[in-house]
Amino acid sequence: MGISTVNVQANLEATYEPVFIEAPYKAWLLALLVPIGSLSIKFLPSSFERESSKRAYIKGLYISTALSLLIWSVAFALMFNGIGTSEDAEAASDAMANFYMWIHAFAEMLATASLYMKLSQTLETYFPQTQYRNPAYAPQKANVDSAKAAEDAAFEKHLAVMRRYHMHKNQRQAFIHEQEQAFNKDLMRHNDLHHD
Numbered sequence: 001m002g003i004s005t006v007n008v009q010a011n012l013e014a015t016y017e018p019v020f021i022e023a024p025y026k027a028w029l030l031a032l033l034v035p036i037g038s039l040s041i042k043f044l045p046s047s048f049e050r051e052s053s054k055r056a057y058i059k060g061l062y063i064s065t066a067l068s069l070l071i072w073s074v075a076f077a078l079m080f081n082g083i084g085t086s087e088d089a090e091a092a093s094d095a096m097a098n099f100y101m102w103i104h105a106f107a108e109m110l111a112t113a114s115l116y117m118k119l120s121q122t123l124e125t126y127f128p129q130t131q132y133r134n135p136a137y138a139p140q141k142a143n144v145d146s147a148k149a150a151e152d153a154a155f156e157k158h159l160a161v162m163r164r165y166h167m168h169k170n171q172r173q174a175f176i177h178e179q180e181q182a183f184n185k186d187l188m189r190h191n192d193l194h195h196d
Contacts, residue, residue, distance in 0.1 A: 001035035004108035008034050011101055034105055038112035042120070058117060065114040068107040075100045 009031035013020050020027040041061065045054040079100040 001038060001112055004034040004038070004105065004112060005031045007031075007108065008105055034109050035112065038109045038116065041110070041113035042116045061110065061117065062114055065107070065110040068103065068110050072100075072103045072107040075103050 005028075009027045012027040012030060013024065045057045048054045048057065075096070079096060
């Protein structure tokens with residue numbers, strides 16, 4: 001993104017247009033359209049509802065990037081004279097220079113979008129998001145809360161029953177102890193009467 005922005009900005013200032021000489025920031029603002037375009041191309045698949053459409057778009061982006069880079073390499077060879085050309089080679093025409101600058105910016109924009117797309121896919125594969133909203137969470141939580149309330153109510157009933165059980169058990173033990181004491185008294189009275 002930085003390379004494409006600087007490249008377009010430098011070419012805009014090289015036109016020597018008065019608007020860019022008097023206000024260089026306007027060249028930077030115009031150059032920012034290239035990275036903004038790359039971001040738009042990258043995030044466009046998120047507007048598709050079907051996964052098949054997203055995959056087709058991404059595949060088309062990769063193919064377009066490869067083709068644009070191929071055309072750029074040919075335009076680069078035709079535009080610049082290198083060690084493979086003679087000294088008598090003619091300079092490129094203005095139309096060729098304009099086409100080269102267009103395909104250069106276009107290839108940079110598509111390459112940036114493709115690299116960003118691939119980086120996002122790689123990050124999603126190796127560093128997936130750990131939290132997703134589960135649509136079944138709310139009804140399941142309501143069911144759990146309802147079951148917990150029923151369990152608490154049943155436990156309270158159980159405690160009440162256990163309290164009554166222990167109270168009855170204690171009363172029974174007290175009654176048995178009371179009857180044993182009365183029996184022992186009667187037995188001692190009986191023995192005393194017959195012993196005499």
